[in-house]
Amino acid sequence: xxxxxxxxxxxxxxxxxxxxxxxxxxxxxxxDMFAASKSTISEDxxxxxxxxxxxxxxxxxxxxxxxxxxxxxxxxxxxKKKHFVEQLQSELSKPNRRISGGLIYLGDxxxxxxxxxQIGSIFAxxxxxxxxxxxxxxxxxxxxxALQTAHALNVPLVVFRNTFKADDGPTISIHYPSSSGGxxxxxxxxxxxxxxxxxxxxxxxxxxxxxxxxxxxSLVKELEANVVGTGVLFEEITGREKAVEDYFSIFTIDxxxxxxxxxxxxxILKKSVLE
Amino acid sequence: xxxxxxxxxxxxxxxxxxxxxxxxxxxxxxxDMFAASKSTISEDxxxxxxxxxxxxxxxxxxxxxxxxxxxxxxxxxxxKKKHFVEQLQSELSKPNRRISGGLIYLGDxxxxxxxxxQIGSIFAxxxxxxxxxxxxxxxxxxxxxALQTAHALNVPLVVFRNTFKADDGPTISIHYPSSSGGxxxxxxxxxxxxxxxxxxxxxxxxxxxxxxxxxxxSLVKELEANVVGTGVLFEEITGREKAVEDYFSIFTIDxxxxxxxxxxxxxILKKSVLE
Numbered sequence: 042x043x044x045x046x047x048x049x050x051x052x053x054x055x056x057x058x059x060x061x062x063x064x065x066x067x068x069x070x071x072x073d074m075f076a077a078s079k080s081t082i083s084e085d086x087x088x089x090x091x092x093x094x095x096x097x098x099x100x101x102x103x104x105x106x107x108x109x110x111x112x113x114x115x116x117x118x119x120x121k122k123k124h125f126v127e128q129l130q131s132e133l134s135k136p137n138r139r140i141s142g143g144l145i146y147l148g149d150x151x152x153x154x155x156x157x158x159q160i161g162s163i164f165a166x167x168x169x170x171x172x173x174x175x176x177x178x179x180x181x182x183x184x185x186x187a188l189q190t191a192h193a194l195n196v197p198l199v200v201f202r203n204t205f206k207a208d209d210g211p212t213i214s215i216h217y218p219s220s221s222g223g224x225x226x227x228x229x230x231x232x233x234x235x236x237x238x239x240x241x242x243x244x245x246x247x248x249x250x251x252x253x254x255x256x257x258x259s260l261v262k263e264l265e266a267n268v269v270g271t272g273v274l275f276e277e278i279t280g281r282e283k284a285v286e287d288y289f290s291i292f293t294i295d296x297x298x299x300x301x302x303x304x305x306x307x308x309i310l311k312k313s314v315l316e
Numbered sequence: 317x318x319x320x321x322x323x324x325x326x327x328x329x330x331x332x333x334x335x336x337x338x339x340x341x342x343x344x345x346x347x348d349m350f351a352a353s354k355s356t357i358s359e360d361x362x363x364x365x366x367x368x369x370x371x372x373x374x375x376x377x378x379x380x381x382x383x384x385x386x387x388x389x390x391x392x393x394x395x396k397k398k399h400f401v402e403q404l405q406s407e408l409s410k411p412n413r414r415i416s417g418g419l420i421y422l423g424d425x426x427x428x429x430x431x432x433x434q435i436g437s438i439f440a441x442x443x444x445x446x447x448x449x450x451x452x453x454x455x456x457x458x459x460x461x462a463l464q465t466a467h468a469l470n471v472p473l474v475v476f477r478n479t480f481k482a483d484d485g486p487t488i489s490i491h492y493p494s495s496s497g498g499x500x501x502x503x504x505x506x507x508x509x510x511x512x513x514x515x516x517x518x519x520x521x522x523x524x525x526x527x528x529x530x531x532x533x534s535l536v537k538e539l540e541a542n543v544v545g546t547g548v549l550f551e552e553i554t555g556r557e558k559a560v561e562d563y564f565s566i567f568t569i570d571x572x573x574x575x576x577x578x579x580x581x582x583x584i585l586k587k588s589v590l591e
Contacts, residue, residue, distance in 0.1 A: 048323040048360075049367040055330035056373045060390075061430070074371070085323075092324040096349070098331045115335075146485040148506050152475055154467035155336070181455045181475065188460045192429035200427055200456070208522075210421040231423050247483075 045075045050085050058089075058101065058113035063165070063195035065110040086111055097121075114169070115162040115193050125159050126307045129292065133305050143296050147275070151182045151246050160291065161189025163309060164244060164272045167289050168194070171269040174239035175199055179228060179257055186274060187244040194242075199234045201260060203227060215260050220250025220284045228256045230264060240269040248273040251284035258285070320350045325360050333364075333376065333388035338440070338470035340385040361386055372396075389444070390437040390468050400434050401582045404567065408580050418571050422550070426457045426521050435566065436464025438584060439519060439547045442564050443469070446544040449514035450474055454503060454532055461549060462519040469517075474509045476535060478502060490535050495525025495559045503531045505539060515544040523548040526559035533560070 054071055071082045090101035097118030103111050138146045150156055173194055178187035179201040191198040211232040216225045241261050261268050276290035293306045329346055346357045365376035372393030378386050413421045425431055448469055453462035454476040466473040486507040491500045516536050536543050551565035568581045
Protein backbone atom coordinates (compact mmCIF):
# COMPACT_ATOMS: atom_id res chain seq x y z
CA UNK A 42 0.00 0.00 0.00
CA UNK A 43 1.23 3.49 -0.83
CA UNK A 44 1.80 6.08 1.81
CA UNK A 45 0.71 8.89 -0.53
CA UNK A 46 -2.47 9.15 -2.54
CA UNK A 47 -2.33 9.47 -6.32
CA UNK A 48 -3.46 13.10 -6.38
CA UNK A 49 -0.87 13.97 -3.72
CA UNK A 50 1.92 12.38 -5.77
CA UNK A 51 0.66 14.15 -8.88
CA UNK A 52 0.66 17.58 -7.19
CA UNK A 53 4.19 17.09 -5.81
CA UNK A 54 5.66 15.70 -9.05
CA UNK A 55 4.07 18.51 -11.08
CA UNK A 56 5.65 21.12 -8.78
CA UNK A 57 9.09 19.48 -9.06
CA UNK A 58 8.95 19.08 -12.85
CA UNK A 59 7.54 22.56 -13.61
CA UNK A 60 10.04 24.22 -11.27
CA UNK A 61 13.03 22.84 -13.22
CA UNK A 62 12.24 22.82 -16.96
CA UNK A 63 14.16 20.40 -19.17
CA UNK A 64 15.79 18.75 -16.16
CA UNK A 65 15.54 14.96 -16.27
CA UNK A 66 14.26 13.38 -13.04
CA UNK A 67 14.74 9.64 -12.74
CA UNK A 68 11.74 7.51 -11.84
CA UNK A 69 13.78 6.26 -8.87
CA UNK A 70 13.83 9.82 -7.51
CA UNK A 71 10.02 9.69 -7.37
CA UNK A 72 9.66 6.02 -6.28
CA ASP A 73 11.93 6.84 -3.31
CA MET A 74 10.10 10.04 -2.49
CA PHE A 75 6.68 8.40 -2.40
CA ALA A 76 7.56 4.79 -1.52
CA ALA A 77 5.71 3.76 -4.67
CA SER A 78 6.47 1.32 -7.48
CA LYS A 79 7.79 2.39 -10.88
CA SER A 80 4.55 1.33 -12.55
CA THR A 81 2.51 3.45 -10.13
CA ILE A 82 4.71 6.51 -10.80
CA SER A 83 4.52 5.86 -14.57
CA GLU A 84 0.73 5.79 -14.38
CA ASP A 85 0.77 9.09 -12.43
CA UNK A 86 2.98 10.67 -15.08
CA UNK A 87 0.68 9.56 -17.91
CA UNK A 88 -2.15 11.48 -16.22
CA UNK A 89 0.03 14.62 -15.90
CA UNK A 90 1.21 14.25 -19.50
CA UNK A 91 -2.32 13.95 -20.87
CA UNK A 92 -3.82 16.87 -18.97
CA UNK A 93 -0.83 19.08 -19.90
CA UNK A 94 -1.44 18.25 -23.57
CA UNK A 95 -5.18 18.74 -23.21
CA UNK A 96 -4.82 22.11 -21.46
CA UNK A 97 -1.73 23.16 -23.50
CA UNK A 98 0.41 23.61 -20.39
CA UNK A 99 3.64 22.30 -21.93
CA UNK A 100 4.98 18.83 -22.59
CA UNK A 101 5.92 15.99 -20.23
CA UNK A 102 8.55 13.85 -21.96
CA UNK A 103 9.58 10.41 -20.85
CA UNK A 104 13.12 9.31 -21.70
CA UNK A 105 13.69 5.56 -21.77
CA UNK A 106 16.97 3.72 -21.19
CA UNK A 107 19.77 3.88 -18.63
CA UNK A 108 19.87 7.69 -18.46
CA UNK A 109 16.08 7.71 -18.54
CA UNK A 110 13.51 9.60 -16.59
CA UNK A 111 10.98 12.33 -17.11
CA UNK A 112 11.17 16.05 -17.82
CA UNK A 113 8.93 19.06 -18.36
CA UNK A 114 9.30 21.13 -21.52
CA UNK A 115 7.70 24.58 -21.21
CA UNK A 116 5.75 25.29 -24.38
CA UNK A 117 3.47 28.28 -24.65
CA UNK A 118 0.18 27.53 -26.37
CA UNK A 119 -0.78 29.34 -29.56
CA UNK A 120 -3.55 31.18 -27.67
CA LYS A 121 -1.09 32.46 -25.06
CA LYS A 122 1.43 33.42 -27.76
CA LYS A 123 -1.30 35.36 -29.55
CA HIS A 124 -2.20 37.14 -26.33
CA PHE A 125 1.50 37.86 -25.67
CA VAL A 126 2.06 39.26 -29.19
CA GLU A 127 -1.06 41.45 -29.06
CA GLN A 128 -0.18 42.71 -25.58
CA LEU A 129 3.33 43.69 -26.66
CA GLN A 130 2.13 45.21 -29.93
CA SER A 131 -0.32 47.44 -28.10
CA GLU A 132 2.27 48.28 -25.41
CA LEU A 133 4.95 49.19 -27.97
CA SER A 134 2.61 51.32 -30.08
CA LYS A 135 2.04 53.79 -27.25
CA PRO A 136 3.29 57.21 -28.41
CA ASN A 137 5.01 57.92 -25.09
CA ARG A 138 7.50 55.14 -25.85
CA ARG A 139 9.04 57.17 -28.66
CA ILE A 140 12.34 58.72 -27.62
CA SER A 141 14.73 60.98 -29.56
CA GLY A 142 16.45 59.53 -32.61
CA GLY A 143 13.49 57.42 -33.73
CA LEU A 144 14.09 54.99 -30.86
CA ILE A 145 11.55 53.16 -28.71
CA TYR A 146 11.87 52.80 -24.95
CA LEU A 147 11.92 49.07 -24.14
CA GLY A 148 13.57 48.96 -20.70
CA ASP A 149 10.48 48.06 -18.68
CA UNK A 150 9.52 45.29 -21.13
CA UNK A 151 12.97 43.71 -21.31
CA UNK A 152 13.22 43.57 -17.50
CA UNK A 153 9.65 42.40 -16.86
CA UNK A 154 9.91 38.95 -15.21
CA UNK A 155 6.72 37.61 -16.80
CA UNK A 156 7.62 38.75 -20.33
CA UNK A 157 11.17 37.43 -19.88
CA UNK A 158 9.79 34.03 -18.85
CA GLN A 159 7.47 33.83 -21.87
CA ILE A 160 10.16 35.03 -24.29
CA GLY A 161 12.64 32.53 -22.81
CA SER A 162 10.12 29.72 -23.37
CA ILE A 163 9.54 30.82 -26.98
CA PHE A 164 13.29 30.82 -27.70
CA ALA A 165 13.69 27.46 -25.92
CA UNK A 166 10.94 25.92 -28.04
CA UNK A 167 12.47 27.31 -31.24
CA UNK A 168 15.93 25.92 -30.51
CA UNK A 169 14.90 22.76 -28.59
CA UNK A 170 16.44 20.34 -31.08
CA UNK A 171 19.77 22.11 -31.60
CA UNK A 172 21.50 20.31 -28.69
CA UNK A 173 22.30 23.63 -27.00
CA UNK A 174 25.08 23.42 -24.37
CA UNK A 175 25.01 27.06 -23.26
CA UNK A 176 23.43 30.45 -23.92
CA UNK A 177 25.48 33.53 -24.72
CA UNK A 178 24.37 37.16 -24.57
CA UNK A 179 26.18 40.48 -24.26
CA UNK A 180 25.45 42.91 -21.44
CA UNK A 181 22.98 44.44 -20.52
CA UNK A 182 19.46 44.42 -21.91
CA UNK A 183 19.43 40.85 -23.23
CA UNK A 184 20.39 39.28 -19.88
CA UNK A 185 16.84 38.61 -18.55
CA UNK A 186 15.71 36.96 -21.82
CA ALA A 187 18.93 34.97 -22.09
CA LEU A 188 18.67 33.86 -18.44
CA GLN A 189 15.09 32.63 -18.90
CA THR A 190 16.03 30.84 -22.14
CA ALA A 191 18.88 29.16 -20.24
CA HIS A 192 16.46 28.28 -17.42
CA ALA A 193 13.93 26.81 -19.87
CA LEU A 194 16.64 24.73 -21.61
CA ASN A 195 18.44 23.86 -18.35
CA VAL A 196 21.85 25.07 -19.59
CA PRO A 197 24.32 27.68 -18.27
CA LEU A 198 24.36 31.33 -19.33
CA VAL A 199 27.54 33.18 -20.31
CA VAL A 200 27.52 36.97 -20.51
CA PHE A 201 29.98 38.77 -22.79
CA ARG A 202 30.86 42.34 -21.84
CA ASN A 203 31.87 45.60 -23.46
CA THR A 204 34.00 46.57 -20.49
CA PHE A 205 36.58 44.60 -18.52
CA LYS A 206 36.35 44.76 -14.74
CA ALA A 207 38.74 43.57 -12.04
CA ASP A 208 36.54 40.67 -10.94
CA ASP A 209 35.89 39.32 -14.45
CA GLY A 210 38.90 37.01 -14.30
CA PRO A 211 40.92 36.08 -17.41
CA THR A 212 39.12 37.02 -20.62
CA ILE A 213 39.45 36.65 -24.36
CA SER A 214 38.66 39.84 -26.24
CA ILE A 215 38.08 40.96 -29.80
CA HIS A 216 37.46 44.14 -31.73
CA TYR A 217 34.44 44.23 -33.98
CA PRO A 218 33.06 46.90 -36.29
CA SER A 219 29.83 48.60 -35.30
CA SER A 220 27.35 48.10 -38.14
CA SER A 221 26.04 51.65 -37.81
CA GLY A 222 29.39 53.34 -38.32
CA GLY A 223 33.06 52.67 -38.92
CA UNK A 224 34.12 52.66 -35.26
CA UNK A 225 35.63 49.57 -33.66
CA UNK A 226 34.09 48.23 -30.44
CA UNK A 227 35.53 45.77 -27.93
CA UNK A 228 33.90 42.64 -26.54
CA UNK A 229 35.19 40.44 -23.72
CA UNK A 230 34.37 36.78 -22.94
CA UNK A 231 35.30 34.87 -19.77
CA UNK A 232 38.20 32.64 -20.91
CA UNK A 233 37.07 29.33 -19.42
CA UNK A 234 33.28 29.65 -19.42
CA UNK A 235 32.60 27.90 -22.73
CA UNK A 236 33.89 24.42 -23.51
CA UNK A 237 35.66 23.72 -26.80
CA UNK A 238 33.33 22.29 -29.47
CA UNK A 239 30.24 23.00 -27.37
CA UNK A 240 27.00 24.24 -28.95
CA UNK A 241 26.21 27.87 -28.24
CA UNK A 242 22.86 29.63 -28.65
CA UNK A 243 23.15 33.42 -28.95
CA UNK A 244 20.27 35.45 -27.48
CA UNK A 245 19.93 39.23 -27.61
CA UNK A 246 17.20 41.78 -27.10
CA UNK A 247 17.64 43.94 -30.18
CA UNK A 248 19.18 43.79 -33.62
CA UNK A 249 19.58 46.81 -35.83
CA UNK A 250 22.47 46.22 -38.26
CA UNK A 251 23.64 42.94 -36.75
CA UNK A 252 27.14 44.18 -35.87
CA UNK A 253 26.91 43.06 -32.24
CA UNK A 254 25.80 39.58 -33.33
CA UNK A 255 28.82 39.40 -35.67
CA UNK A 256 31.02 40.32 -32.70
CA UNK A 257 29.45 37.62 -30.51
CA UNK A 258 29.85 34.99 -33.24
CA SER A 259 33.53 35.92 -33.71
CA LEU A 260 34.15 35.64 -30.00
CA VAL A 261 32.43 32.23 -29.80
CA LYS A 262 34.66 31.13 -32.70
CA GLU A 263 37.75 32.33 -30.82
CA LEU A 264 36.64 30.09 -27.94
CA GLU A 265 36.49 27.20 -30.47
CA ALA A 266 32.78 26.58 -29.91
CA ASN A 267 29.92 26.37 -32.44
CA VAL A 268 27.03 28.78 -32.83
CA VAL A 269 23.96 26.56 -33.35
CA GLY A 270 21.38 29.34 -33.31
CA THR A 271 20.73 33.06 -32.89
CA GLY A 272 17.56 34.49 -31.39
CA VAL A 273 16.63 38.16 -31.02
CA LEU A 274 13.47 39.63 -29.55
CA PHE A 275 13.26 42.75 -31.75
CA GLU A 276 14.62 43.07 -35.25
CA GLU A 277 14.53 46.58 -36.66
CA ILE A 278 13.79 47.12 -40.34
CA THR A 279 16.45 49.57 -41.46
CA GLY A 280 16.25 49.21 -45.24
CA ARG A 281 19.88 48.02 -45.25
CA GLU A 282 21.06 44.42 -45.33
CA LYS A 283 21.80 42.81 -41.95
CA ALA A 284 25.39 41.82 -41.16
CA VAL A 285 24.20 38.30 -40.22
CA GLU A 286 21.99 35.70 -41.88
CA ASP A 287 20.21 32.78 -40.25
CA TYR A 288 18.60 34.19 -37.13
CA PHE A 289 15.20 33.94 -35.49
CA SER A 290 13.44 37.13 -34.43
CA ILE A 291 10.18 37.26 -32.49
CA PHE A 292 9.19 40.80 -33.48
CA THR A 293 9.93 42.99 -36.48
CA ILE A 294 9.86 46.72 -35.81
CA ASP A 295 9.56 49.23 -38.61
CA UNK A 296 9.96 52.68 -37.08
CA UNK A 297 10.05 54.41 -40.51
CA UNK A 298 6.38 53.82 -41.27
CA UNK A 299 5.09 56.74 -39.29
CA UNK A 300 6.33 59.20 -36.74
CA UNK A 301 3.37 58.43 -34.50
CA UNK A 302 2.95 54.68 -34.79
CA UNK A 303 5.46 51.89 -34.89
CA UNK A 304 4.62 48.89 -37.00
CA UNK A 305 5.31 45.69 -35.11
CA UNK A 306 4.83 42.30 -36.64
CA UNK A 307 5.46 38.79 -35.46
CA UNK A 308 5.69 35.52 -37.35
CA ILE A 309 5.76 33.26 -34.27
CA LEU A 310 2.06 32.49 -34.44
CA LYS A 311 2.48 30.52 -37.64
CA LYS A 312 3.74 27.45 -35.87
CA SER A 313 3.43 25.70 -32.55
CA VAL A 314 4.93 22.40 -31.44
CA LEU A 315 1.79 21.38 -29.61
CA GLU A 316 -0.55 21.61 -32.58
CA UNK B 317 -20.72 15.54 -13.22
CA UNK B 318 -17.30 17.10 -13.84
CA UNK B 319 -15.59 16.87 -17.18
CA UNK B 320 -12.16 16.59 -15.57
CA UNK B 321 -11.02 14.16 -12.90
CA UNK B 322 -9.66 15.45 -9.62
CA UNK B 323 -6.06 14.39 -10.35
CA UNK B 324 -6.24 16.09 -13.77
CA UNK B 325 -7.44 19.33 -12.22
CA UNK B 326 -4.73 19.09 -9.56
CA UNK B 327 -1.95 18.59 -12.15
CA UNK B 328 -3.15 21.53 -14.25
CA UNK B 329 -3.69 23.91 -11.31
CA UNK B 330 -0.28 23.01 -9.87
CA UNK B 331 1.40 23.83 -13.20
CA UNK B 332 -0.39 27.18 -13.43
CA UNK B 333 0.33 28.19 -9.82
CA UNK B 334 3.99 27.09 -9.77
CA UNK B 335 4.68 28.77 -13.13
CA UNK B 336 3.64 32.20 -11.78
CA UNK B 337 4.77 32.58 -8.16
CA UNK B 338 2.93 35.08 -5.96
CA UNK B 339 0.32 35.73 -8.65
CA UNK B 340 -3.23 35.51 -7.35
CA UNK B 341 -5.54 33.31 -9.43
CA UNK B 342 -9.25 33.67 -8.71
CA UNK B 343 -11.26 30.53 -8.01
CA UNK B 344 -13.50 31.57 -10.93
CA UNK B 345 -10.52 31.20 -13.25
CA UNK B 346 -10.31 27.52 -12.25
CA UNK B 347 -14.07 26.85 -12.02
CA ASP B 348 -14.37 28.13 -15.62
CA MET B 349 -11.39 26.13 -16.83
CA PHE B 350 -12.67 22.83 -15.42
CA ALA B 351 -16.43 23.40 -15.39
CA ALA B 352 -16.34 22.59 -11.68
CA SER B 353 -17.92 24.15 -8.60
CA LYS B 354 -16.06 26.44 -6.20
CA SER B 355 -16.27 23.86 -3.44
CA THR B 356 -14.75 21.19 -5.70
CA ILE B 357 -11.85 23.50 -6.65
CA SER B 358 -11.36 24.45 -2.99
CA GLU B 359 -11.14 20.77 -2.05
CA ASP B 360 -8.56 20.23 -4.83
CA UNK B 361 -6.50 23.13 -3.53
CA UNK B 362 -6.53 21.80 0.04
CA UNK B 363 -4.90 18.60 -1.27
CA UNK B 364 -2.22 20.59 -3.14
CA UNK B 365 -1.65 22.81 -0.09
CA UNK B 366 -1.21 19.85 2.26
CA UNK B 367 1.17 17.85 0.08
CA UNK B 368 3.26 20.98 -0.61
CA UNK B 369 3.57 21.52 3.15
CA UNK B 370 4.30 17.85 3.76
CA UNK B 371 6.98 17.66 1.07
CA UNK B 372 8.28 21.23 1.69
CA UNK B 373 7.60 22.34 -1.88
CA UNK B 374 6.50 25.88 -1.01
CA UNK B 375 3.26 27.35 0.25
CA UNK B 376 -0.21 27.52 -1.29
CA UNK B 377 -2.00 30.55 0.17
CA UNK B 378 -5.70 31.18 -0.08
CA UNK B 379 -6.84 34.81 0.00
CA UNK B 380 -10.45 35.35 1.03
CA UNK B 381 -12.70 38.28 0.15
CA UNK B 382 -13.54 40.18 -3.01
CA UNK B 383 -9.98 40.25 -4.36
CA UNK B 384 -9.59 36.66 -3.22
CA UNK B 385 -8.06 33.64 -4.84
CA UNK B 386 -5.07 31.40 -4.47
CA UNK B 387 -1.33 31.81 -5.01
CA UNK B 388 1.89 29.83 -4.80
CA UNK B 389 4.75 31.15 -2.66
CA UNK B 390 8.08 29.54 -3.51
CA UNK B 391 9.86 28.63 -0.29
CA UNK B 392 13.00 26.56 -0.30
CA UNK B 393 13.07 23.94 2.44
CA UNK B 394 15.80 24.00 5.08
CA UNK B 395 17.29 20.78 3.61
CA LYS B 396 17.53 22.33 0.14
CA LYS B 397 18.98 25.55 1.58
CA LYS B 398 21.60 23.50 3.41
CA HIS B 399 22.45 21.66 0.19
CA PHE B 400 22.61 24.99 -1.69
CA VAL B 401 24.90 26.59 0.93
CA GLU B 402 27.23 23.59 1.04
CA GLN B 403 27.36 23.36 -2.75
CA LEU B 404 28.27 27.05 -3.09
CA GLN B 405 30.78 26.90 -0.22
CA SER B 406 32.61 24.02 -1.86
CA GLU B 407 32.41 25.67 -5.29
CA LEU B 408 33.76 29.00 -4.02
CA SER B 409 36.60 27.43 -2.06
CA LYS B 410 38.20 26.02 -5.22
CA PRO B 411 41.67 27.59 -5.55
CA ASN B 412 41.22 28.19 -9.30
CA ARG B 413 38.57 30.80 -8.49
CA ARG B 414 41.18 33.14 -6.99
CA ILE B 415 42.07 35.95 -9.36
CA SER B 416 44.53 38.83 -8.99
CA GLY B 417 43.86 41.40 -6.28
CA GLY B 418 42.46 38.91 -3.76
CA LEU B 419 39.25 38.61 -5.79
CA ILE B 420 37.13 35.53 -6.46
CA TYR B 421 35.67 34.70 -9.86
CA LEU B 422 31.89 34.49 -9.48
CA GLY B 423 30.62 35.01 -13.05
CA ASP B 424 29.48 31.44 -13.72
CA UNK B 425 27.64 31.28 -10.38
CA UNK B 426 25.87 34.63 -10.74
CA UNK B 427 24.61 33.70 -14.22
CA UNK B 428 23.64 30.10 -13.41
CA UNK B 429 19.86 29.86 -13.94
CA UNK B 430 19.33 27.28 -11.18
CA UNK B 431 21.35 29.21 -8.58
CA UNK B 432 19.64 32.45 -9.62
CA UNK B 433 16.23 30.83 -9.12
CA GLN B 434 17.14 29.53 -5.65
CA ILE B 435 18.71 32.83 -4.60
CA GLY B 436 15.68 34.73 -5.90
CA SER B 437 13.40 32.52 -3.82
CA ILE B 438 15.54 33.04 -0.71
CA PHE B 439 15.40 36.85 -1.14
CA ALA B 440 11.66 36.69 -1.86
CA UNK B 441 11.06 34.69 1.33
CA UNK B 442 13.17 37.12 3.39
CA UNK B 443 11.29 40.20 2.15
CA UNK B 444 7.84 38.64 1.65
CA UNK B 445 6.11 40.85 4.22
CA UNK B 446 7.64 44.18 3.20
CA UNK B 447 4.92 44.97 0.59
CA UNK B 448 7.53 45.23 -2.16
CA UNK B 449 6.31 47.08 -5.29
CA UNK B 450 9.46 46.68 -7.38
CA UNK B 451 13.01 45.38 -7.34
CA UNK B 452 16.00 47.57 -8.14
CA UNK B 453 19.51 46.48 -9.07
CA UNK B 454 22.44 48.11 -10.87
CA UNK B 455 24.00 46.58 -13.97
CA UNK B 456 25.43 43.94 -14.53
CA UNK B 457 26.13 40.98 -12.26
CA UNK B 458 23.10 41.35 -9.99
CA UNK B 459 20.55 41.25 -12.82
CA UNK B 460 19.86 37.46 -12.80
CA UNK B 461 19.34 37.37 -9.01
CA ALA B 462 17.22 40.52 -9.10
CA LEU B 463 15.13 39.17 -11.99
CA GLN B 464 14.42 35.91 -10.18
CA THR B 465 13.58 37.78 -6.97
CA ALA B 466 11.15 39.91 -9.00
CA HIS B 467 9.72 36.75 -10.61
CA ALA B 468 9.27 35.09 -7.21
CA LEU B 469 7.54 38.19 -5.77
CA ASN B 470 5.59 38.93 -9.00
CA VAL B 471 6.79 42.55 -9.20
CA PRO B 472 8.69 44.51 -11.91
CA LEU B 473 12.47 44.86 -12.06
CA VAL B 474 14.21 48.20 -12.64
CA VAL B 475 17.88 48.25 -13.60
CA PHE B 476 20.02 51.28 -12.78
CA ARG B 477 23.06 51.85 -14.98
CA ASN B 478 26.56 53.32 -14.79
CA THR B 479 26.41 54.45 -18.41
CA PHE B 480 23.74 56.31 -20.32
CA LYS B 481 22.81 54.95 -23.76
CA ALA B 482 20.67 56.41 -26.54
CA ASP B 483 17.79 53.95 -26.01
CA ASP B 484 17.60 54.40 -22.23
CA GLY B 485 15.07 57.23 -22.54
CA PRO B 486 14.90 60.09 -20.01
CA THR B 487 16.88 59.34 -16.85
CA ILE B 488 17.57 60.80 -13.44
CA SER B 489 21.22 60.62 -12.47
CA ILE B 490 23.38 61.13 -9.41
CA HIS B 491 27.03 61.14 -8.45
CA TYR B 492 28.04 58.93 -5.56
CA PRO B 493 31.39 58.32 -3.87
CA SER B 494 33.01 54.93 -4.35
CA SER B 495 33.59 53.44 -0.90
CA SER B 496 37.01 52.10 -1.90
CA GLY B 497 38.45 55.47 -2.91
CA GLY B 498 37.65 59.15 -3.24
CA UNK B 499 36.48 59.04 -6.86
CA UNK B 500 32.93 59.97 -7.81
CA UNK B 501 30.86 57.54 -9.89
CA UNK B 502 27.66 58.15 -11.84
CA UNK B 503 24.43 56.16 -11.67
CA UNK B 504 21.38 56.55 -13.94
CA UNK B 505 17.76 55.52 -13.31
CA UNK B 506 14.94 55.45 -15.88
CA UNK B 507 12.88 58.54 -15.02
CA UNK B 508 9.39 57.01 -15.04
CA UNK B 509 10.06 53.40 -14.04
CA UNK B 510 9.40 53.76 -10.31
CA UNK B 511 6.19 55.23 -8.92
CA UNK B 512 6.30 57.91 -6.23
CA UNK B 513 5.94 56.49 -2.70
CA UNK B 514 6.30 52.91 -3.92
CA UNK B 515 8.23 50.31 -1.93
CA UNK B 516 11.57 49.34 -3.44
CA UNK B 517 13.65 46.27 -2.63
CA UNK B 518 17.34 46.65 -3.60
CA UNK B 519 19.10 43.44 -4.70
CA UNK B 520 22.77 43.16 -5.64
CA UNK B 521 25.31 40.40 -6.09
CA UNK B 522 28.21 41.76 -4.08
CA UNK B 523 28.92 44.28 -1.35
CA UNK B 524 32.40 45.34 -0.34
CA UNK B 525 32.27 48.82 1.19
CA UNK B 526 28.60 49.46 0.46
CA UNK B 527 29.20 52.55 -1.73
CA UNK B 528 27.11 51.22 -4.61
CA UNK B 529 24.22 50.50 -2.25
CA UNK B 530 24.43 54.07 -0.94
CA UNK B 531 24.26 55.27 -4.56
CA UNK B 532 21.20 53.12 -5.26
CA UNK B 533 19.46 54.32 -2.11
CA SER B 534 20.13 57.97 -3.03
CA LEU B 535 18.72 57.44 -6.49
CA VAL B 536 15.58 55.74 -5.13
CA LYS B 537 15.17 58.74 -2.81
CA GLU B 538 15.49 61.11 -5.79
CA LEU B 539 12.62 59.19 -7.39
CA GLU B 540 10.61 59.80 -4.18
CA ALA B 541 10.21 56.10 -3.43
CA ASN B 542 10.99 54.14 -0.23
CA VAL B 543 13.68 51.51 0.22
CA VAL B 544 11.99 48.74 2.25
CA GLY B 545 14.87 46.27 2.11
CA THR B 546 18.35 45.52 0.79
CA GLY B 547 19.58 42.05 -0.10
CA VAL B 548 23.04 41.03 -1.28
CA LEU B 549 24.32 37.57 -2.14
CA PHE B 550 27.93 38.05 -1.03
CA GLU B 551 29.13 40.41 1.65
CA GLU B 552 32.89 40.75 1.91
CA ILE B 553 34.51 41.16 5.30
CA THR B 554 36.92 44.04 4.84
CA GLY B 555 37.69 44.99 8.44
CA ARG B 556 36.22 48.44 7.75
CA GLU B 557 32.72 49.59 8.57
CA LYS B 558 30.13 49.29 5.77
CA ALA B 559 28.64 52.46 4.32
CA VAL B 560 25.12 51.05 4.86
CA GLU B 561 23.34 49.43 7.80
CA ASP B 562 20.25 47.24 7.73
CA TYR B 563 20.83 44.76 4.92
CA PHE B 564 20.43 40.99 4.48
CA SER B 565 23.34 39.02 3.03
CA ILE B 566 23.21 35.32 2.17
CA PHE B 567 26.97 34.69 2.30
CA THR B 568 29.84 36.29 4.14
CA ILE B 569 33.21 36.04 2.42
CA ASP B 570 36.43 36.60 4.30
CA UNK B 571 39.24 36.55 1.76
CA UNK B 572 41.88 37.68 4.30
CA UNK B 573 41.87 34.42 6.24
CA UNK B 574 44.20 32.58 3.93
CA UNK B 575 45.68 32.96 0.50
CA UNK B 576 44.55 29.45 -0.41
CA UNK B 577 41.12 29.17 1.11
CA UNK B 578 38.27 31.59 1.27
CA UNK B 579 36.09 31.44 4.33
CA UNK B 580 32.45 31.50 3.40
CA UNK B 581 29.69 31.48 5.94
CA UNK B 582 25.97 31.73 5.77
CA UNK B 583 23.36 32.52 8.38
CA ILE B 584 20.32 31.65 6.27
CA LEU B 585 19.97 28.17 7.75
CA LYS B 586 19.00 29.57 11.14
CA LYS B 587 15.44 30.22 10.08
CA SER B 588 12.88 28.88 7.71
CA VAL B 589 9.30 30.01 7.24
CA LEU B 590 7.98 26.48 6.87
CA GLU B 591 9.24 25.18 10.21
